[in-house]
Amino acid sequence: MNTPSATAGHAATPAWKEWLFTTDHKRIGVLYLVGSMAAFGVAGLMALIIRLEQMNVGMQYITSGTQYNGFLYFHGAAMILAFLIPGLTGFAANYFLPLMIGARDVAFPRINAFSVWLFYFAIVLALLSFVIPDAPDIMWTGYPPYSITTAGNTSFYVFTVHLLGFSSILGAVNFLVTVIYMRAPGMGWNQLNMFTWTTVAAFVLQLIFIPVLAAAVTLLLFDKYLGTHFYDPSAGGDVLLYQNLFWFYSHPAVYVIFLPAVGILFEILSTMGKNAVFNYKAAVYGGIWGIVGIAGIVWIHHLYVTGMPDWLRLGHMVTTLLISVPVGILTLSMWGTLWKAAITYNTAMMYAVSCLYLILLGGLTGIPLALPSLTLHLSETSYVHAHFHFIMALFSAFALFGGIYYWFPKMTGRYADGAVATLSFWCNFIGVNVTFWPLFIIGVEGMPRRYWDYQMFPQFESYHHIATYGAFIVGFGMLLQFGNFIYSAVAGKKAPLNPWNSQSLEWTHTQSPPGPGNFIDDVVVDENWSPYNYSK
Amino acid sequence: MRLLTATLTMAATVLLATQASAEGALANPPESWEHLWAEVMIDLYVIGGIFGAAAIYMLFKFKAKSPDQVGTAKPLSAVQAISWVLIPAAIFMADDFFLAANGWTVWNEYRRVPENAMEVKVTGYQWYWEFEYEDGTVTEDLVVPVGQPVVLRMTSEDVIHDFGLPYYRVKEDVMPGRITYIWINPAEANESFVQCAEYCGADHSNMWTSVRAVPQEEFDAWLSASADDPTFDIGEWRTSWTEQQTSQGIASR
Numbered sequence: 115m116n117t118p119s120a121t122a123g124h125a126a127t128p129a130w131k132e133w134l135f136t137t138d139h140k141r142i143g144v145l146y147l148v149g150s151m152a153a154f155g156v157a158g159l160m161a162l163i164i165r166l167e168q169m170n171v172g173m174q175y176i177t178s179g180t181q182y183n184g185f186l187y188f189h190g191a192a193m194i195l196a197f198l199i200p201g202l203t204g205f206a207a208n209y210f211l212p213l214m215i216g217a218r219d220v221a222f223p224r225i226n227a228f229s230v231w232l233f234y235f236a237i238v239l240a241l242l243s244f245v246i247p248d249a250p251d252i253m254w255t256g257y258p259p260y261s262i263t264t265a266g267n268t269s270f271y272v273f274t275v276h277l278l279g280f281s282s283i284l285g286a287v288n289f290l291v292t293v294i295y296m297r298a299p300g301m302g303w304n305q306l307n308m309f310t311w312t313t314v315a316a317f318v319l320q321l322i323f324i325p326v327l328a329a330a331v332t333l334l335l336f337d338k339y340l341g342t343h344f345y346d347p348s349a350g351g352d353v354l355l356y357q358n359l360f361w362f363y364s365h366p367a368v369y370v371i372f373l374p375a376v377g378i379l380f381e382i383l384s385t386m387g388k389n390a391v392f393n394y395k396a397a398v399y400g401g402i403w404g405i406v407g408i409a410g411i412v413w414i415h416h417l418y419v420t421g422m423p424d425w426l427r428l429g430h431m432v433t434t435l436l437i438s439v440p441v442g443i444l445t446l447s448m449w450g451t452l453w454k455a456a457i458t459y460n461t462a463m464m465y466a467v468s469c470l471y472l473i474l475l476g477g478l479t480g481i482p483l484a485l486p487s488l489t490l491h492l493s494e495t496s497y498v499h500a501h502f503h504f505i506m507a508l509f510s511a512f513a514l515f516g517g518i519y520y521w522f523p524k525m526t527g528r529y530a531d532g533a534v535a536t537l538s539f540w541c542n543f544i545g546v547n548v549t550f551w552p553l554f555i556i557g558v559e560g561m562p563r564r565y566w567d568y569q570m571f572p573q574f575e576s577y578h579h580i581a582t583y584g585a586f587i588v589g590f591g592m593l594l595q596f597g598n599f600i601y602s603a604v605a606g607k608k609a610p611l612n613p614w615n616s617q618s619l620e621w622t623h624t625q626s627p628p629g630p631g632n633f634i635d636d637v638v639v640d641e642n643w644s645p646y647n648y649s650k
Numbered sequence: 651m652r653l654l655t656a657t658l659t660m661a662a663t664v665l666l667a668t669q670a671s672a673e674g675a676l677a678n679p680p681e682s683w684e685h686l687w688a689e690v691m692i693d694l695y696v697i698g699g700i701f702g703a704a705a706i707y708m709l710f711k712f713k714a715k716s717p718d719q720v721g722t723a724k725p726l727s728a729v730q731a732i733s734w735v736l737i738p739a740a741i742f743m744a745d746d747f748f749l750a751a752n753g754w755t756v757w758n759e760y761r762r763v764p765e766n767a768m769e770v771k772v773t774g775y776q777w778y779w780e781f782e783y784e785d786g787t788v789t790e791d792l793v794v795p796v797g798q799p800v801v802l803r804m805t806s807e808d809v810i811h812d813f814g815l816p817y818y819r820v821k822e823d824v825m826p827g828r829i830t831y832i833w834i835n836p837a838e839a840n841e842s843f844v845q846c847a848e849y850c851g852a853d854h855s856n857m858w859t860s861v862r863a864v865p866q867e868e869f870d871a872w873l874s875a876s877a878d879d880p881t882f883d884i885g886e887w888r889t890s891w892t893e894q895q896t897s898q899g900i901a902s903r
Contacts, residue, residue, distance in 0.1 A: 179855065260810065389721030390725065396734060400735055420822075420825070420830075435746035439742050453712070456712065474702060481694060484749075485753035493812075558687075562847050569858075569891075573895050649721060
């Protein structure tokens with residue numbers, strides 16, 4: 115993605131140097147986009163291998179269980195830590211948050227550049243784990259004692275988490291300072307874009323909870339390589355301490371992914387529906403901040419079958435069920451934004467509509483998992499696997515792809531819409547349903563997760579066949595999608611500056627793509643301005 | 651599909667059934683699980699149906715007729731805005747507490763071991779299970795007498811495993827340095843299996859063995875025979891299980 119107006123002032127500097135040493139938030143955003151999409155591509159290939167292996171009972175394509183476990187590890191870790199989080203809080207926040215609040219850059223541009231290169235180092239480290247003989251096989255959760263006793267190289271996992279965590283903490287501080295101090299004069303808190311609010315909330319969660327994850331994996335490293343016994347019960351350690359620390363971060367991490375995706379969804383729904391966000395203050399203060407408030411007290415629902423004390427399991431059952439209140443308020447705002455709207459359908463809006471389906475399906479299938487008594491059977495089955503793919507992975511990925519179509523004219527000056535985009539959307543949407551519905555059904559019957567063989571359930575083979583076909587439909591759709599992105603960036607149909615007639619600052623006040631410093635004149639807004647003010 | 655049909659048929663009688671099971675002599679957790687599941691499914695269908703229908707209606711009804719058209723929704727008054735928070739929140743919370751109360755009841759059934767339960771010690775290893783009976787007999791498959799509640803006291807000798815019994819709708823982690831428990835009450839003679847449900851390494855997928863519920867006399871005979879000479883061949887059992895399951899289609903319960 116070339117940004118000609120940005121390079122105009124520095125004609126003497128070669129392009130590679132411009133990108134390598136850039137401190138411009140838009141270029142850093144593009145770097146995050148490229149890195150996260152590369153991670154998505156590799157981790158997606160892993161998913162196809164996993165699905166192929168599960169098609170039939172017995173060993174099909176892999177040469178050992180350890181090799182399969184390595185693929186599972188990489189798929190999970192890369193999709194969450196290197197695709198979803200950097201794609202949403204790296205790419206989308208970097209590129210669009212400063213534009214939305216009328217800022218010329220982030221508060222600390224050099225720290226921002228440092229963050230993105232830490233992210234790239236982490237990706238390199240993760241990819242290196244493929245070429246070492248003792249690849250990590252500890253799943254993205256890395257539970258001890260297995261992660262300590264395994265021959266796999268746990269340190270690659272630990273250092274990858276360290277680098278990404280450091281990168282995220284720096285990013286969080288940077289963006290919180292930016293939003294607090296660098297909003298356009300006149301822009302009050304109740305005039306922020308929904309995407310700005312959700313991103314702020316995600317960064318607050320990162321700032322609070324990442325240190326806990328960093329501590330958890332550091333102790334893992336000490337236990338494995340320095341001979342300490344933090345997680346070793348035979349020497350007085352606690353085998354469940356790690357799981358508590360890990361999920362104390364990793365449940366909020368679900369919202370770090372979920373919330374910015376919700377923000378993108380609101381931007382698309384409001385712009386394409388030419389309607390204000392329904393009950394904005396309730397969505398912000400009740401929905402978004404309600405989720406932040408409850409995020410840190412529900413993690414035991416990941417430990418329902420670990421023999422935790424009964425009072426703890428039942429207490430977290432209640433808090434987990436109460437997540438439905440802030441999420442319900444957000445959902446009502448999404449639905450309300452459609453009321454008496456004037457909806458224009460395009461690829462971005464199709465992704466947004468599919469997200470409404472995904473949040474409904476993924477959210478509701480979480481209700482049984484909030485109950486410890488039902489989870490006693492459902493835990494670690496492919497029901498859980500299908501549930502979190504729908505609510506976290508697919509919802510967030512579809513919102514991110516919708517966001518890319520939505521902002522494509524801003525980043526490149528060209529549309530990415532067209533017949534190929536529509537075809538790839540339908541492949542992706544139909545494909546994910548064909549993949550994950552069979553897994554719901556056999557999961558309730560007991561099909562376990564993380565199995566490469568399932569001799570006890572040979573009758574499930576046909577379901578695994580269907581799921582695998584679905585995965586390849588998605589694979590085909592994604593190939594079309596990326597081809598379309600690359601083609602459209604170079605030769606797509608030219609778009610006007612504000613093709614969707616949005617009211618948001620990134621559309622009304624900037625070039626496509628925005629030049630250095632973003633805005634020609636300083637942006638000033640009055641108290642009647644709103645990014646969603648369509649019916650004035 | 652079996653599941654869908656079962657869910658729909660149970661939907662009609664779910665409340666009566668829940669009450670009936672509360673009156674029964676001995677708790678039957680798998681049955682209560684099915685009732686709770688059916689109850690939660692009704693909840694999901696109702697909420698999903700309302701939201702889904704509303705979305706489909708609005709997505710078709712409010713299509714823009716011209717490119718310049720804008721939405722005509724009026725801004726909410728303060729009272730409306732607050733009502734749109736408090737009323738839905740009250741409904742969601744009522745539903746939450748209703749589900750929590752029912753979930754709690756079933757949970758207690760799962761956790762309260764009957765006093766006459768027979769104890770079997772379970773140890774998990776990478777990658778097999780070991781069972782120790784009250785008389786000290788050690789076996790590598792689990793056989794229990796029909797009609798006799800059995801409590802499994804479980805621990806691990808290496809990494810974390812999980813003792814998963816899909817037929818009995820229950821599982822619990824098996825950890826080094828800790829003892830966890832589950833209990834089952836086999837109502838009829840049958841053959842099922844236990845599978846490891848916590849990732850434990852290369853052969854995680856193969857860490858499964860048979861669980862048989864047999865009449866008391868058969869159990870006694872089996873136990874004394876096992877004490878002398880364990881003849882059970884797990885490989886042979888697995889082969890016959892696989893053949894049997896393939897011929898039966900999806901039904902596992």
